[in-house]
Amino acid sequence: MDIWEQLAAYRAAHEGRKIADLCTEAGRFSGFSATSDGLVLDYAKTNLCAEGRALLLDLAAHTGVAARRDAMFAGEKINQTEGRAVLHTALRAPKSARVMVDGQDVMPEIHATLGRMAAFAEALESGAITASDGAPFSDVVNIGIGGSDLGPAMATRALSPYAGRLRVHFVSNVDGADIADVLAGLDPARTLLIVASKTFTTIETMTNAATAKAWLGGRKGHLAAVSTARDKTSAFGIPPDRVFGFEDWVGGRYSLWGPIGLPIMLAIGPQNFADFLAGGHAMDQHFRTAAPADNLPLLLGLVGIWHSNICGYATRAVLPYDQRLCRLPAYLQQLDMESNGKGVTMEGRAVARASGPVVWGEPGTNGQHAFYQLIHQGTAVVPCEFLIAGEGHEPDLSHQHDLLIANCLAQSRALMLGRDMDAARALMAAKGLSGAELERQAAHRIFPGNRPSVTLAYPKLTPFVLGQIIALYEHRVFVEAAIWGINAFDQWGVELGKELAVALLPHVAGEAAGGLDDSTAGLLGVLK
Numbered sequence: 178m179d180i181w182e183q184l185a186a187y188r189a190a191h192e193g194r195k196i197a198d199l200c201t202e203a204g205r206f207s208g209f210s211a212t213s214d215g216l217v218l219d220y221a222k223t224n225l226c227a228e229g230r231a232l233l234l235d236l237a238a239h240t241g242v243a244a245r246r247d248a249m250f251a252g253e254k255i256n257q258t259e260g261r262a263v264l265h266t267a268l269r270a271p272k273s274a275r276v277m278v279d280g281q282d283v284m285p286e287i288h289a290t291l292g293r294m295a296a297f298a299e300a301l302e303s304g305a306i307t308a309s310d311g312a313p314f315s316d317v318v319n320i321g322i323g324g325s326d327l328g329p330a331m332a333t334r335a336l337s338p339y340a341g342r343l344r345v346h347f348v349s350n351v352d353g354a355d356i357a358d359v360l361a362g363l364d365p366a367r368t369l370l371i372v373a374s375k376t377f378t379t380i381e382t383m384t385n386a387a388t389a390k391a392w393l394g395g396r397k398g399h400l401a402a403v404s405t406a407r408d409k410t411s412a413f414g415i416p417p418d419r420v421f422g423f424e425d426w427v428g429g430r431y432s433l434w435g436p437i438g439l440p441i442m443l444a445i446g447p448q449n450f451a452d453f454l455a456g457g458h459a460m461d462q463h464f465r466t467a468a469p470a471d472n473l474p475l476l477l478g479l480v481g482i483w484h485s486n487i488c489g490y491a492t493r494a495v496l497p498y499d500q501r502l503c504r505l506p507a508y509l510q511q512l513d514m515e516s517n518g519k520g521v522t523m524e525g526r527a528v529a530r531a532s533g534p535v536v537w538g539e540p541g542t543n544g545q546h547a548f549y550q551l552i553h554q555g556t557a558v559v560p561c562e563f564l565i566a567g568e569g570h571e572p573d574l575s576h577q578h579d580l581l582i583a584n585c586l587a588q589s590r591a592l593m594l595g596r597d598m599d600a601a602r603a604l605m606a607a608k609g610l611s612g613a614e615l616e617r618q619a620a621h622r623i624f625p626g627n628r629p630s631v632t633l634a635y636p637k638l639t640p641f642v643l644g645q646i647i648a649l650y651e652h653r654v655f656v657e658a659a660i661w662g663i664n665a666f667d668q669w670g671v672e673l674g675k676e677l678a679v680a681l682l683p684h685v686a687g688e689a690a691g692g693l694d695d696s697t698a699g700l701l702g703v704l705k
């Protein structure tokens with residue numbers, strides 16, 4: 178039997194086992210949780226036992242996860258379809274590190290750029306850099322999409338307790354409603370625009386940038402850019418000293434650690450941004466050096482493989498009990514689904530098993546009053562990933578944080594424990610029902626239970642902790658991709674739609690006709 182068959186056999190042999198029974202065993206939590214710098218991953222509420230975990234660790238060993246990890250950190254060109262190294266980890270490495278790409282150490286340039294970003298951030302915050310009328314800027318608008326928006330927007334929101342004077346806003350959608358609504362509340366005289374685009378060709382970003390530039394009314398010094406395409410930024414009229422560059426070995430969805438993170442730094446200041454990088458780097462060190470059985474990214478990846486490939490669960494829910502992580506699910510959708518939503522291996526063959534699961538979610542407790550019904554009683558099993566801090570940033574509201582913790586822990590317990598027919602009957606009997614009506618009503622109160630979840634627990638949502646969490650998820654995606662044998666660092670699947678949109682625009686504008694399928698032509702007729 179190969180390792181996949183062994184895992185399937187193990188699953189078949191233990192399918193009836195109850196997570197609740199596993200969790201009554203002494204030492205279950207300590208045996209099925211792992212820690213890195215205060216961040217705890219609890220996977221005790223899954224139906225894995227030591228034997229299953231050992232098989233999964235064997236799977237990681239057989240599929241060469243560690244070798245691929247080392248190749249990534251060493252700057253090898255593991256993004257094979259684009260012939261690029263994958264070195265977002267270098268963006269969060271300390272100055273003393275040496276990271277070689279094509280025989281050159283990239284660390285001096287990374288830290289020089291970080292230094293320029295910090296100087297810019299400090300000068301904007303203090304008012305040493307002013308708007309064209311000589312008064313300080315009050316607002317910053319980041320214009321970008323995908324990786325040039327989701328990470329910065331998510332992290333800026335997550336770290337709002339660390340915010341300084343500058344208000345930072347985000348525009349991403351080509352829908353004019355987005356930019357119209359953001360600019361409506363702002364004064365062009367007080368606003369700095371950052372055009373953030375790795376390629377500086379993305380049509381949504383360039384269209385919004387042109388709209389925003391016109392809104393500035395020719396004010397000088399109100400534009401900055403973040404891009405790998407320095408030639409294109411100057412053609413757009415942004416002076417070189419306002420351009421923060423990076424290299425093509427940073428993927429868009431992995432780019433918030435460097436210049437794409439400029440809006441985060443403008444919001445929280447260079448020192449907090451440095452702490453954020455330190456958190457990411459600490460997770461890198463952990464991923465590289467922790468023993469497999471204690472390695473958070475490896476374990477989280479293997480739990481993901483267990484649930485999607487062995488148990489056959491097609492989606493996973495990310496449920497932060499942390500309102501400031503409200504954009505985390507959207508951010509992880511890009512990170513995970515743009516990385517691993519692929520059907521072809523690095524060798525160009527069909528992937529042998531289901532790859533990237535659908536990732537979705539919303540903060541708790543809000544989700545409890547919306548879609549948790551399906552998670553508890555629906556026919557599909559959805560493995561849940563809870564996130565919760567030991568304390569909030571609002572000491573005066575600690576009683577509310579207690580309620581938050583109680584709700585978070587109650588949900589994972591309810592998923593695990595469920596409620597059987599006897600308990601449901603007792604409940605109905607206590608309400609005075611009997612006979613056929615008791616049976617009918619009781620059936621609706623059954624919870625299947627035995628539904629798996631993992632929980633990430635951390636002391637408080639600080640910049641360091643956010644860095645740990647994001648790097649953990651990045652490496653989890655990496656582990657899963659390595660096991661499936663796919664390249665997590667390209668995204669060819671987004672190209673076709675872009676091409677067809679460009680081809681359709683003349684039809685929408687009434688400058689071309691014919692050649693469309695009947696459905697599309699019919700819809701065009703309705704819309705125009």
Ligand code: F6P
Nearest residue numbers: 323324325374375376379429671
């Ligand atoms: O279309 C997908 C994508 O290429 C993402 O991978 C990327 O994060 C986003 O578009 C934005 O790209 P850019 O930063 O080049 O504007």
